[in-house]
Amino acid sequence: xxxxxxxxxxxxxxxxxxxxxxxxxxxxxxxxxxxxxxxxxxxxxxxxxxxxxxxxxxxxxxxxxxxxxxxxxxxxxxxxxxxxxxxxxxxxxxxxxxxxxxxxxxxxxxxxxxxxxxxxxxxxxxxxxxxxxxxxxxxxxxxxxxxxxxxxxxxxx
Numbered sequence: 001x002x003x004x005x006x007x008x009x010x011x012x013x014x015x016x017x018x019x020x021x022x023x024x025x026x027x028x029x030x031x032x033x034x035x036x037x038x039x040x041x042x043x044x045x046x047x048x049x050x051x052x053x054x055x056x057x058x059x060x061x062x063x064x065x066x067x068x069x070x071x072x073x074x075x076x077x078x079x080x081x082x083x084x085x086x087x088x089x090x091x092x093x094x095x096x097x098x099x100x101x102x103x104x105x106x107x108x109x110x111x112x113x114x115x116x117x118x119x120x121x122x123x124x125x126x127x128x129x130x131x132x133x134x135x136x137x138x139x140x141x142x143x144x145x146x147x148x149x150x151x152x153x154x155x156x157x
Contacts, residue, residue: 046104
């Protein structure tokens with residue numbers, strides 16, 4: 001298989017995984033009375049440091065007004081609240097409410113149980129994670145960088 005065919009098949013695999021994950025989340029979103037994007041927002045709000053509307057919009061790849069409207073709807077449902085930013089009083093931080101946390105936990109459990117990655121053993125998932133990070137970031141871990149230096153070009157697989 002040449003590089004072009006391999007790249008095409010890798011993209012086919014990524015699209016297939018995306019479709020599986022999307023179908024599962026869509027089912028859960030419908031049960032919870034949310035849109036796909038609102039479910040995605042709950043997932044993103046639970047993954048990392050404080051999230052402003054601007055940052056959420058960037059993560060969802062939408063404009064700020066779309067994110068603001070979605071946050072308004074989530075706030076009316078009691079799933080999120082806006083609180084003052086700890087260091088910049090011009091900005092509000094979007095936080096999950098207890099009800100939002102409970103729904104987020106359902107989303108995480110649902111996706112974890114039905115994840116296509118669950119078919120892989122732990123070591124395979126770790127390796128896949130590393131490879132995907134490299135593809136996204138273009139970086140190598142320190143261990144891998146050392147391995148690349150230590151293995152002569154003709155002997156690499």
